[in-house]
Amino acid sequence: MSTDLTVWLAGILTLCAYSFLYKENPFYRLAEYLLVGVGAGYALVVGWTNILQKAIQPLQKGQIAVLIPVVLGLLLFTRFSRKQAWLSRYPIALMVCIGAAVALSGTIKEQLIKQIGATMLPLNSFDNIVFVAGVVTVLSYFFFTFKPTTAIQRGSALVGRSFLMVAFGSMVGSVAMLRTSLLIGRIDFVFKQWFHILK
Amino acid sequence: MRREVPVFLGSAAGVVILAAYFINYKPLATLSAELMNWGIIMSAFALCLASVNLVRKHVNQIARKEPVAPFSLALLIVFFGITLAGLFQGQNSAGFTFFYKGILEPVSASFYGMLGFYLLSAAFRTFRARSYEATLLLLSALAVMLGRATIGSLIWEGFPGLAEWFLGTPNAAADRGVLIGASLGLLSSGVRLMLGIDRAYLGSEE
Amino acid sequence: MKKALDIRWLYILLFLSIIVPMARPLGLPLKMGTWTKVVWDTLDKLTPNDVLLICPDFNPSIESELGPQRDALIYHLGQKGVKAIFVTFVPQGTQQTKKFITGLEAAGRKYGTDLVDLGFLAGEETALAAFFGDMKKACPKDARGTATADIPLLKNINTARDVKLLIHFAQSLPGTAEYVRQLGPYGITFVECVSTGAMATSVTYVQSKQALGLIAGLQGAAEYEMLNKHLAYATTAMDSQSLAYTVFIGAVIAGNVIYYIERKRARTK
Numbered sequence: 252m253s254t255d256l257t258v259w260l261a262g263i264l265t266l267c268a269y270s271f272l273y274k275e276n277p278f279y280r281l282a283e284y285l286l287v288g289v290g291a292g293y294a295l296v297v298g299w300t301n302i303l304q305k306a307i308q309p310l311q312k313g314q315i316a317v318l319i320p321v322v323l324g325l326l327l328f329t330r331f332s333r334k335q336a337w338l339s340r341y342p343i344a345l346m347v348c349i350g351a352a353v354a355l356s357g358t359i360k361e362q363l364i365k366q367i368g369a370t371m372l373p374l375n376s377f378d379n380i381v382f383v384a385g386v387v388t389v390l391s392y393f394f395f396t397f398k399p400t401t402a403i404q405r406g407s408a409l410v411g412r413s414f415l416m417v418a419f420g421s422m423v424g425s426v427a428m429l430r431t432s433l434l435i436g437r438i439d440f441v442f443k444q445w446f447h448i449l450k
Numbered sequence: 451m452r453r454e455v456p457v458f459l460g461s462a463a464g465v466v467i468l469a470a471y472f473i474n475y476k477p478l479a480t481l482s483a484e485l486m487n488w489g490i491i492m493s494a495f496a497l498c499l500a501s502v503n504l505v506r507k508h509v510n511q512i513a514r515k516e517p518v519a520p521f522s523l524a525l526l527i528v529f530f531g532i533t534l535a536g537l538f539q540g541q542n543s544a545g546f547t548f549f550y551k552g553i554l555e556p557v558s559a560s561f562y563g564m565l566g567f568y569l570l571s572a573a574f575r576t577f578r579a580r581s582y583e584a585t586l587l588l589l590s591a592l593a594v595m596l597g598r599a600t601i602g603s604l605i606w607e608g609f610p611g612l613a614e615w616f617l618g619t620p621n622a623a624a625d626r627g628v629l630i631g632a633s634l635g636l637l638s639s640g641v642r643l644m645l646g647i648d649r650a651y652l653g654s655e656e
Numbered sequence: 657m658k659k660a661l662d663i664r665w666l667y668i669l670l671f672l673s674i675i676v677p678m679a680r681p682l683g684l685p686l687k688m689g690t691w692t693k694v695v696w697d698t699l700d701k702l703t704p705n706d707v708l709l710i711c712p713d714f715n716p717s718i719e720s721e722l723g724p725q726r727d728a729l730i731y732h733l734g735q736k737g738v739k740a741i742f743v744t745f746v747p748q749g750t751q752q753t754k755k756f757i758t759g760l761e762a763a764g765r766k767y768g769t770d771l772v773d774l775g776f777l778a779g780e781e782t783a784l785a786a787f788f789g790d791m792k793k794a795c796p797k798d799a800r801g802t803a804t805a806d807i808p809l810l811k812n813i814n815t816a817r818d819v820k821l822l823i824h825f826a827q828s829l830p831g832t833a834e835y836v837r838q839l840g841p842y843g844i845t846f847v848e849c850v851s852t853g854a855m856a857t858s859v860t861y862v863q864s865k866q867a868l869g870l871i872a873g874l875q876g877a878a879e880y881e882m883l884n885k886h887l888a889y890a891t892t893a894m895d896s897q898s899l900a901y902t903v904f905i906g907a908v909i910a911g912n913v914i915y916y917i918e919r920k921r922a923r924t925k
Contacts, residue, residue: 261556268560288525296536298497324495348460356471357837369864385623418624420590429853430566436720493779599901
């Protein structure tokens with residue numbers, strides 16, 4: 252067995268977490284709360300490091316302009332006061348709109364034009380025909396401006412739905428595989444790194 | 451005015467960033483970069499706000515002597531432990547690493563891995579080929595899993611290739627259709643945000 | 657029949673399917689996938705003067721899948737002797753960067769001239785855009801407190817355009833879509849390391865050639881280890897993974913068979 256205290260703590264908390272498989276119990280609850288506490292503390296440390304490097308230290312060097320985002324950031328904490336909570340709208344509005352603009356700027360070219368361009372494949376192979384048909388029919392399925400009345404419209408939506416089911420099936424299979432891999436990692440830790448039963 | 455001014459400022463900032471992306475004009479690019487820098491600083495404050503809010507909530511739970519108070523106390527102990535270790539001794543210190551390796555790493559990995567059992571339970575109880583669409587979904591999931599499992603190639607050597615085809619052709623096609631649709635939706639919701647039509651993020655009317 | 661089966665027997669079966677191959681490896685063959693091969697071939701062509709940007713944006717919840725990919729890349733990049741800049745946009749990614757740097761320093765790389773840790777940047781996609789546009793402005797200091805203007809490796813590196821290749825480990829936000837959006841203007845090659853769960857949605861970017869290639873999940877890590885000719889954890893886990901998937905597949909098939917039998921019985925009654 253390992254003699255490292257960290258490994259022992261990790262192993263015990265792993266078993267506490269998995270005890271939920273039997274039923275909910277205080278050990279599982281403890282593991283849950285400890286995770287939340289450590290996660291929040293970790294976020295505070297890295298967040299503060301960012302503030303220090305990007306705001307406090309430049310301010311100390313005389314970069315007064317940094318005072319504006321610092322004040323805006325501090326205004327976020329007015330959310331704790333019912334009377335002053337309206338002040339937090341300034342930083343929230345700025346963060347949301349800056350984030351939206353950043354996302355929008357790349358969307359048109361990278362996620363629309365280039366993706367549509369990559370769909371313009373020559374229809375000279377089975378794979379290309381399936382691919383183009385898939386994209387077109389899936390897009391036709393999401394076209395809700397008018398109800399599909401003709402056989403072609405309904406057929407296209409049905410084919411699009413079929414492609415979507417294939418995609419969802421791939422996703423379901425992928426997620427099941429992911430969780431299994433994570434479980435393997437935990438079992439490997441318990442039996443190899445903690446108990447040293449397996450090599 | 452308590453809603454209009456923040457919306458106006460946000461929209462203005464967003465328009466500057468969008469304009470800088472499409473117009474090659476140095477002062478605009480400099481202003482855009484500065485605004486993004488502000489976004490980073492404000493996001494760092496938001497991270498700290500989330501942690502402070504959590505502490506506030508659990509201190510209240512302890513003060514009100516709620517049934518979960520002992521767990522809240524444990525939460526606060528580890529919270530302050532890792533925070534003080536990280537802030538005063540650094541992120542490479544033994545104390546910080548102890549909390550990370552002893553609690554954060556194993557418990558988060560355990561919670562994620564635990565879903566494997568529940569997925570297995572769902573696979574047995576609810577994954578039914580009840581309709582044409584459900585059958586397609588199941589067949590696709592099985593094909594991908596058999597292709598990725600090394601045992602699949604023992605059953606039929608074509609399974610790995612079939613799984614890669616499923617993922618690379620029909621799945622990628624459907625994902626692209628969804629992605630294009632989602633991008634159009636993102637464009638419209640982004641424009642609504644920039645024009646101040648969508649103000650849900652500001653909260654209640656007070 | 658379905659109701660008589662306690663689901664915990666299935667849990668035990670899943671557990672056994674994982675632990676038995678760990679104790680007695682089955683040696684099941686692993687077939688190479690095309691996506692991993694493309695990534696390996698690209699990284700194998702790198703020279704010691706090439707500067708990479710590596711963004712380990714994942715937290716320990718997914719360590720079992722992306723950790724082996726990280727270790728396989730450390731081995732390969734350590735052999736190639738390339739230079740690397742690390743930055744992460746998720747808080748817990750800083751620990752992944754430390755593991756990378758420890759591994760590459762053990763392979764003979766020196767911090768400052770070959771490796772730099774720029775720490776964590778808050779803001780997700782906003783931080784991405786700011787960083788790719790002006791790295792030194794976004795990160796005035798590295799994770800060790802040194803001014804980035806004074807770090808030898810960053811002397812000629814200002815924007816994303818100045819690096820040879822970007823390797824991104826994706827878990828949640830910022831993910832492949834965000835990187836694709838923000839990397840577009842810079843035209844640099846970009847490799848995705850994703851979990852098996854994200855594989856299905858990331859493939860579309862490989863098809864459109866916006867991402868060069870993909871290392872997907874634990875199997876991707878095992879394929880990479882095979883190409884490295886340095887087998888490690890991922891390869892040893894393949895047998896367990898294979899049997900566990902078989903249990904899943906068996907559960908789906910068994911559940912459907914039982915469902916159809918019970919439906920037939922109900923109709924006959």
